Amino acid sequence: MTLYDGFLMRDSLSDTGTVPSPGYPYHSPDIVSHSQVSDPGRFLTDTYDRDPTQPVELGSRLNPVYVRAKNLSSRPLTGYHVSVFRANTSLFLRPSVWSGHPLRTASGATSVALPPTVAPGAVGVGQDYFLLDAISSNEFCCVGMVSETPHPTIPADFPSYDAYILWVRQNQNVCGRNLNLVRDYPNRAFERLDTFSNPSSSEHVPTLFEVTVSGALPAGSRFGIQCVALGISTNWPTSEGPVQTESTMTPPSFDGAVTTWALLPTGAAWPRGASVDTTVWVGIRPESQAAAYHTPLERLGVSRTAVEGLGDAGVLVRLGNSGTVFVSSREAR
Incomplete structure (x- = not known):
């Protein structure tokens, strides 16, 4: 096993910095929305084994966002900086979606410095924090x-899913957080709109969407996924299982959005810790370099014939995900 030689920003708590990355949900614990703390360096070092992120205050322009990174190199690293960019929730985080939207500090800076020198194996915490404006924009993917x-x-936008996948898997100094925390969600019906696109101007791409619900959802709950432009519109009762899939062919240059939804029975409320997640896999030719990162069909619980257009030799590679977790006011800042 080879570790990344540099600063690691994790995609999830399971991310150890292995190169190439085996692929993780974009739930980075190293981009931390949290009320101001008196000693960020100590707090974010002491909590490195967990995610201390709190829900964003929707009525505030001043949500602090802290960052941290771990030095996986065998030598001290000096003079590094961290930048954070925001985007609409998306199942395909191509650079043009986020590169023009940097978070800024109170002084207007678009990056924060890590400590001047970070020892091997140590966690470097940003010397300042960013501010996330939750009034003028609803973009919380980072x-x-x-x-x-x-x-x-x-980098510029990639010409194919293959090229994007290779970049993501080989650069452990880049992380994504596409996980929103929603406090005291008042409605029994929930919807999330995630952007999705196909960078290829010539290829139809086999695409598999997986929707997962978790938590103690009441009997009679349903969940589903819809994108009329892609020809998908389906839903399932939770009694059929918490993980369901739907496949389609994404046409060349497609640029649209996918709706994931869930509905509770009348009078029911969202239980604390319940979540709704959407993950997308794309079909890759077996001779592509990106095919090395494929997920076996049996692990996904689908047959080859159930994935439209995959054919006899194609493989599925995880492209991205988006998630929502329902929390209560008891978890307020």
């Missing part, structure tokens, strides 16, 4: 990057 300069080099 991408974080560690770089040697205050202005990171961001």
Whole structure:
């Protein structure tokens, strides 16, 4: 097993910095929305084994966002910075979705410095915090990057899913947080709109969407996924199981959105800790470099014939995900 030689920003708590990354949900615990703390360095180092993120205050322009990164190198690292960008929730975080929307500090800076020198194996915490405005924008998906300069080099949009997947799996200094915490959600019906696109101008791509609900949802609850432009509109009772899939072919240059929804019975409330997640896999040719990161069909619980257009040799590679967790006021800042 090879570890990344540099600063790691994790995609999830399970992310150890293995290169190439086996692929994780974009639930980064290293982009931390949290009320102000007196000693961020100590707090974020002491909580490195968990995610202390709190729900964003929707009525505030001043939500603090802290960052941290771990030095996986065998040598001390000096002079590094972290930038964070925001985007609409998306199942395909191509750079143009987020690169033009940096978070800023109170002084207007678009990056924060890590400690001047971070020892091998140590956690470096940003010396300042960003502010997330939750009034003027509803964009809460975030991408974080560690770089040697205050202005990171961001790639242009990739020409294919394959190229994007290779970039994500090989760069452990980049992380994503596409997980929203919703406090005291008042309605029994929930909807989330996630953008989705196909970078190829010539290929139809086999696509598998997986919707997962968790938590003690009451009997009679349903959940589903819809994108009329992609020809999908289906739903399931939770009694059929918490994980369901639907496949389609995504046409060339598609640029749209996918709706994931859930509905509780009349009079029911969202239980604390319940979640609704959507993950997307795309079909890759077996000779592609990205095919090395495929997920076996049996692990997904689907047959080859159930995935439209996959054919006899195609494989599925995880592209992205979006999630929502329902929390209560007892978890307020």
